[in-house]
Amino acid sequence: MTAATPAPYVVAARWAAVASLIGLIVLGLVWELWLAPTGRGTLALKVLPLCIPLAGLLKSRMYTYRWLSLMVWLYFTEGVVRAWSDKAPGNWLALIEVALCIVLFVACTFHIRLRLKAGKALQPASDNTTQPSSPSV
Numbered sequence: 001m002t003a004a005t006p007a008p009y010v011v012a013a014r015w016a017a018v019a020s021l022i023g024l025i026v027l028g029l030v031w032e033l034w035l036a037p038t039g040r041g042t043l044a045l046k047v048l049p050l051c052i053p054l055a056g057l058l059k060s061r062m063y064t065y066r067w068l069s070l071m072v073w074l075y076f077t078e079g080v081v082r083a084w085s086d087k088a089p090g091n092w093l094a095l096i097e098v099a100l101c102i103v104l105f106v107a108c109t110f111h112i113r114l115r116l117k118a119g120k121a122l123q124p125a126s127d128n129t130t131q132p133s134s135p136s137v
Helices: 008-035 042-058 062-085 090-122
Strands: none
Touching (some): 008 042, 008 062
16 A cells, blocks of 8 residues: 555545535534524524535545544534424434534544554654663663
8 A cells, every 4th residue: 555545444534524524514404494493594504614624624634634523522512402402303403413423523533543543654664773862760
């Protein structure tokens, strides 16, 4: 396997992240516009921040995976709160949102770890004889 072709696990984690992110976007729109709208549907605007990292995920940018794994917790929190406080079908949709957030977080985390591990494996072993060792205390 060369540096240009990523490991199959990295590709699988990438597509799991992309699929769950698209799932969150579609769920947010369908939820707020048709299935259980609140107000005039303006809460559907909550999916706009989710559209920003989609290009970074498709281009496999490590930085995007890192900050998305933090941003997804906002949507997780919203899902937990609405699962507890909304009536059906809103509470069921909120549980789906929570599940998609967990999948997205795990996929981003695995993608980051697997890429870092693959990157370390490709680096040549450093020669410890050229650097002086620190004395033991």
